[in-house]
Amino acid sequence: MENPVRDVTADEVAHYRNNGWVKLERLWKPDVIGELLRRAMSRMGADPLSVSRANPNERTNNEYDWYARWDGCSHHDDWISGVSHSKSVARVASQLMGVAQVRFYFDHIFTKLPVAKKGGPTPWHQDLPHHPLDRQGVLTIWTPLIDCPPEMGAMRFLNGSHRAGLLGRFLNRNDGVSLIDDHPWVLEDYSVSPPLDLRAGDATVHNLTTIHHAPENTTQSPRWVYACQWLPPQARYTGAPNHRTDGLGLKVDMPLDHPRFPVIDPA
Numbered sequence: 502m503e504n505p506v507r508d509v510t511a512d513e514v515a516h517y518r519n520n521g522w523v524k525l526e527r528l529w530k531p532d533v534i535g536e537l538l539r540r541a542m543s544r545m546g547a548d549p550l551s552v553s554r555a556n557p558n559e560r561t562n563n564e565y566d567w568y569a570r571w572d573g574c575s576h577h578d579d580w581i582s583g584v585s586h587s588k589s590v591a592r593v594a595s596q597l598m599g600v601a602q603v604r605f606y607f608d609h610i611f612t613k614l615p616v617a618k619k620g621g622p623t624p625w626h627q628d629l630p631h632h633p634l635d636r637q638g639v640l641t642i643w644t645p646l647i648d649c650p651p652e653m654g655a656m657r658f659l660n661g662s663h664r665a666g667l668l669g670r671f672l673n674r675n676d677g678v679s680l681i682d683d684h685p686w687v688l689e690d691y692s693v694s695p696p697l698d699l700r701a702g703d704a705t706v707h708n709l710t711t712i713h714h715a716p717e718n719t720t721q722s723p724r725w726v727y728a729c730q731w732l733p734p735q736a737r738y739t740g741a742p743n744h745r746t747d748g749l750g751l752k753v754d755m756p757l758d759h760p761r762f763p764v765i766d767p768a
Contacts, residue, residue, distance in 0.1 A: 502583040505533040509596050517597045521663030521711035522694065528593070529644060529702040533584060537727050538646040538701075540578060541610040545571055549612045549723055552577075554744065563614075565673060567621045569723075570611035573745070576761075581608070585729050590642070592767035594731035597706055598638055604736065604757065604764045606639065607745050608729035610646075613654050613718045622717045623654070625680045625687075626672040629709035633741035635754075637663070638733040639709040644702070646725040651696035654718040656705060659691035662712040680712065687712055732757065734764045 506528050517523035544552055550560040552571040563569045575582040584590065585608045594603045614620035629639060649655050665687060671680040681688065691712070697705065707713060709730070718724050738746065740753040749759050 502533070502580075502587050504589040505530055505584050505587055506589050506593055508589070509593055514596055514599075517706060517708075518599075520658070520660045520694075522658040522660075522705060522707040522713070523597070524697060524699070525593075525704045525706060527700075527702055528642075528704040531702055534644070534646055534702045537581065537584070537610070538725060540581060541571065541574075541646065541725060541727070544574075544578075545569060545610070545612070549614075567619065567623070568611050568613050570609050572609045573607055574610050574727075575608050586763065586765060588765065588767045590729065591731070591765040593642060593706070594640060595767045597640060598731070598733060600638075600733055601768075602734050602764050602766050604732040604734045604762050606730040606732045606757075606762060608727065610725070610727050612723035612725050613715065614723055615718045615721055617721065620654075620718050623656075623715035624671060625659075625712055625714040627668060627680075627710050627712055628672075630667055630670045631672055631743075632709070633739045633743045633746055634732065635737040635739050636733065636735075637708065637710050639730060639736065640706055641709065641728055641730050642704055642706050643726060643728045644704040645699045646727055647701050647722075649697075649699040649701075649724055649726075650720075651698060651716070652719045653722075653724045654715045655697040655699050656707070656713050656715045657696070658694040658707060659687055659712040660694055662687060662691045663708040663710045665691070665710070665712065667710065668712070732762070
């Protein structure tokens with residue numbers, strides 16, 4: 502698909518690099534957002550369940566109580582692939598990273614369920630420790646497919662925390678230990694971003710080392726989001742287990758050269 506998103510501005514690039522995250526208002530074309538939501542609901546259901554990784558035509562019980570997701574949606578839907586692999590989306594990633602080319606990593610559609618349906622808060626965490634990648638620079642473009650006011654659980658970020666280094670794995674832990682338990686100093690060293698009132702087609706972009714969390718969804722409706730992640734092309738595979746890379750024959754300490762992870766030139 503040609504140009505589903507606008508280019509970012511110099512001020513937006515500066516905000517991202519200074520803070521490790523940025524809000525991009527009206528990033529996506531409205532018709533693209535509408536079609537992404539239609540396809541997501543068709544696959545996951547209006548009362549969403551996760552899409553089976555073994556069979557993308559089947560729904561399955563959610564792995565965790567607080568969200569349902571469709572992992573690798575562009576692998577199963579040619580229209581979504583045309584959006585996710587477009588030069589204009591790659592250009593957003595390349596402009597924010599400051600590199601000429603970027604590597605597509607993965608995308609997914611996920612819903613945060615309301616508290617009334619067992620949804621809960623997303624704990625403070627960094628994303629990168631949960632991925633088999635050897636370096637910083639990776640980013641997520643996170644896009645609500647419906648209007649997402651703060652009470653729906655829009656993300657909050659610790660400004661500048663992408664400079665804190667890797668602090669450990671804290672997402673979906675079973676022992677109750679949080680990132681703040683182990684690193685209470687981060688709340689003193691980094692200020693918390695304000696609550697964000699996002700409209701469908703706005704986006705936030707964050708570095709995978711930026712510390713972030715999301716409050717509970719206290720509304721009566723699921724929060725629908727499309728997210729895609731991008732790598733610097735030179736990022737190397739560590740061999741750590743991850744369902745996005747397992748079984749693909751990737752070589753440890755080498756770039757992720759595989760059709761699943763194409764390098765895209767945004768020019």
